[in-house]
Amino acid sequence: xxxxxxxxxxxxxxxxxxxxxxxxxxMATGINEIHRVEDGDLVFVDHPKxxxxxxxxxxxxxxxxxxxxxxxxxxALLVVDHPFDAYTTIVNHFRPFIPATKSISDTxxxxxxxxxxxxxxxxxxxxxxxxxxxxxNVTILDHCIIGDNVVIQAGTVIGSDAFYYNTKKDRECWYKxxxxxxxxxxxxxxxxxxxxxxxxGVSHDTRIGKGTKIDNMVHIGHDTxxxxxxxxxxQVGIAGACTIEDGVTLWGQVGxxxxxxxxxxxxxxxxxxxxxxxxxxxxxxxxxxxEASIKKRELIWIKRIxxxxxxxxxxx
Numbered sequence: 565x566x567x568x569x570x571x572x573x574x575x576x577x578x579x580x581x582x583x584x585x586x587x588x589x590x591m592a593t594g595i596n597e598i599h600r601v602e603d604g605d606l607v608f609v610d611h612p613k614x615x616x617x618x619x620x621x622x623x624x625x626x627x628x629x630x631x632x633x634x635x636x637x638x639x640a641l642l643v644v645d646h647p648f649d650a651y652t653t654i655v656n657h658f659r660p661f662i663p664a665t666k667s668i669s670d671t672x673x674x675x676x677x678x679x680x681x682x683x684x685x686x687x688x689x690x691x692x693x694x695x696x697x698x699x700x701n702v703t704i705l706d707h708c709i710i711g712d713n714v715v716i717q718a719g720t721v722i723g724s725d726a727f728y729y730n731t732k733k734d735r736e737c738w739y740k741x742x743x744x745x746x747x748x749x750x751x752x753x754x755x756x757x758x759x760x761x762x763x764x765g766v767s768h769d770t771r772i773g774k775g776t777k778i779d780n781m782v783h784i785g786h787d788t789x790x791x792x793x794x795x796x797x798x799q800v801g802i803a804g805a806c807t808i809e810d811g812v813t814l815w816g817q818v819g820x821x822x823x824x825x826x827x828x829x830x831x832x833x834x835x836x837x838x839x840x841x842x843x844x845x846x847x848x849x850x851x852x853x854x855e856a857s858i859k860k861r862e863l864i865w866i867k868r869i870x871x872x873x874x875x876x877x878x879x880x
Contacts, residue, residue, distance in 0.1 A: 726786030
């Protein structure tokens with residue numbers, strides 16, 4: 565999440581009641597979670613397992629519950645007892661919950677020639693471009709941005725909260741929601757089928773690239789970046805913080821694990837499970853995925869096992 569303008573660390577420290585160490589004169593430009601941090605960002609960490617990752621990340625400022633770690637040059641620590649609560653305080657300040665009172669918020673900007681069907685909902689500070697078609701019962705939640713000539717079919721939700729929790733098993737409630745303050749950005753000429761869900765970024769953006777076409781009942785997780793001219797068939801599921809490069813085709817019921825990259829112009833056949841990065845320009849199949857030509861040869865040999873076994877036993 566970008567702040568409206570850079571904010572002094574001293575002000576942030578006062579807001580969250582933090583001890584400020586290191587670059588105390590710094591200015592924060594936003595707050596982000598670790599998978600999408602950028603220079604100028606705040607990030608929080610509350611477990612020793614992830615201290616080093618956060619300190620070495622692109623984030624300039626770290627909200628942390630340990631004052632004794634080494635501070636990288638140019639960075640600052642904001643030391644608090646409960647970093648997760650500090651994160652929540654910052655999010656609530658800059659993106660407070662505003663109840664909806666109308667189906668289409670007065671703060672939404674709707675482009676010329678755009679049609680919004682009955683029973684759809686458009687949230688606060690949403691931007692929708694020109695000549696879009698928003699079908700019935702579509703929900704576009706706060707701060708999302710829709711480009712020109714976009715089609716969104718019935719029952720789809722744009723900007724639902726991320727499935728992302730702060731987990732600690734030493735408390736009664738293990739999972740506490742990490743409030744989503746990111747956006748969904750849908751570029752021009754995108755078509756989205758019926759009954760889809762596209763989660764907003766936890767604190768960054770989920771983005772669907774220009775010209776991408778999405779079938780019915782597809783789910784795209786938080787902070788995922790989808791490139792241009794991709795094609796996703798029905799019931800594809802993509803977990804959070806993935807990078808799907810330009811021209812990728814995912815056929816029906818493909819499942820994609822979190823925080824991975826699928827390279828440009830890759831094709832994944834139906835019902836495949838993608839556990840890790842895939843190189844672009846190849847065709848994949850299976851669970852876990854392999855190149856389709858290799859997987860097909862494996863199946864041929866598996867089918868021949870009874871025949872081979874019979875020959876071996878007869879020969880003995």
